Amino acid sequence: MKEQIEQIKISAKEEIKNADTLANLNELRVKYLGKKGQLTSILRGMGALSPEERPIIGGIVNTVRDELENTIKQKEEELEKIEMSKQLENEKIDITLPGSKMKRGSKHPVNRIIEEIEDLFVSMGYDVVSGPELETDEYCFERLNLPKGHPARDMQDSFYVTTEYLLRTQTSAVQAHVMMENKEKSPIRIICPGKTYRRDDDATHSHQFGQVEGLVIDKNISLADLKGTLEVFVKAMLGQNSELRFRPSYFPFTEPSYEVDVSCFKCGGKGCNLCKQTGWIEILGSGIVHPKVLEMNGYDPKKYSGFAFGTGLDRLAMFKYGITDIRLLYANDVRFLEQFDRKDEVNEIKY
Numbered sequence: 001m002k003e004q005i006e007q008i009k010i011s012a013k014e015e016i017k018n019a020d021t022l023a024n025l026n027e028l029r030v031k032y033l034g035k036k037g038q039l040t041s042i043l044r045g046m047g048a049l050s051p052e053e054r055p056i057i058g059g060i061v062n063t064v065r066d067e068l069e070n071t072i073k074q075k076e077e078e079l080e081k082i083e084m085s086k087q088l089e090n091e092k093i094d095i096t097l098p099g100s101k102m103k104r105g106s107k108h109p110v111n112r113i114i115e116e117i118e119d120l121f122v123s124m125g126y127d128v129v130s131g132p133e134l135e136t137d138e139y140c141f142e143r144l145n146l147p148k149g150h151p152a153r154d155m156q157d158s159f160y161v162t163t164e165y166l167l168r169t170q171t172s173a174v175q176a177h178v179m180m181e182n183k184e185k186s187p188i189r190i191i192c193p194g195k196t197y198r199r200d201d202d203a204t205h206s207h208q209f210g211q212v213e214g215l216v217i218d219k220n221i222s223l224a225d226l227k228g229t230l231e232v233f234v235k236a237m238l239g240q241n242s243e244l245r246f247r248p249s250y251f252p253f254t255e256p257s258y259e260v261d262v263s264c265f266k267c268g269g270k271g272c273n274l275c276k277q278t279g280w281i282e283i284l285g286s287g288i289v290h291p292k293v294l295e296m297n298g299y300d301p302k303k304y305s306g307f308a309f310g311t312g313l314d315r316l317a318m319f320k321y322g323i324t325d326i327r328l329l330y331a332n333d334v335r336f337l338e339q340f341d342r343k344d345e346v347n348e349i350k351y
């Protein structure tokens with residue numbers, strides 16, 4: 001048995017010496033020292049030995065095992081070093097190669113418009129508020145003087161989720177929230193930019209679009225306040241040379257109501273394809289808050305008056321940047337979006 005052990009030791013050492021990979025070395029570990037390995041089977045067969053022989057043979061096996069373990073360990077270190085240097089050789093980095101360009105995101109045109117509007121109105125003392133996009137019929141319509149069955153509801157093709165809940169068709173819904181939540185019934189000066197939804201989808205309408213709403217309630221608010229505010233707003237957005245035209249119109253929540261046109265910024269009012277030869281472009285709806293709306297939302301119309309306005313953010317972005325298809329704003333095409341990675345002088349977008 002002693003010779004057998006000696007034989008195992010010699011061949012194990014020889015094989016370990018010749019191992020050329022860590023995987024190979026591991027196989028040898030299993031072959032000799034593993035549970036079913038050659039040395040282990042000797043220990044198992046010791047039952048057949050006499051009690052005197054057993055400790056002697058056991059001692060020899062243990063010594064050989066320690067020796068082989070050491071040899072394997074040394075070989076392992078040696079092979080690890082070799083493999084590491086091979087790896088380093090393969091992974092050599094050429095620091096003289098030009099770097100790969102990092103892609104930088106750009107601000108979405110509608111977000112640029114929102115930020116500009118917020119900056120302007122905050123500088124005039126307004127708060128920026130938001131409201132739910134999933135809205136109740138009550139807040140989207142009823143509290144704005146649009147009871148069920150009102151014909152003006154047809155102006156807005158809605159996405160109803162249940163009979164009571166819908167995706168808001170207008171940010172005007174936020175007017176009612178702000179008035180109702182103001183328990184002291186103190187003056188209000190807010191704007192609310194946000195997403196709105198209607199069942200439209202063509203080159204100039206999208207089923208989802210952005211609006212910004214404005215609401216001011218205080219004592220002695222008049223049409224002059226509305227006109228002055230909108231003039232500052234429109235000129236800041238579309239150029240100081242813009243002229244405004246107030247056209248009487250109808251909205252259930254304002255009385256009187258006006259649609260506001262701006263002189264065409266493309267032709268300066270002479271008439272072109274953008275303004276359909278009229279020289280004017282419609283950009284927002286506005287008016288003096290209807291006394292019924294004040295009353296329904298807890299404000300005394302004898303004490304308070306107010307003005308409101310609402311406009312489409314997408315339209316503003318399209319006008320400002322010369323975009324002719326609204327769907328581009330939602331297609332997430334980087335070739336379109338990355339053109340907004342420049343300063344505010346962008347005014348002609350190519351696509």
Ligand code: DAH
Binds near residue numbers: 172285286
């Ligand atoms: N909510 C209207 C719309 O979506 C726009 C509007 C008109 C808002 C008049 C107003 C307003 O606040 O006073 O068509």
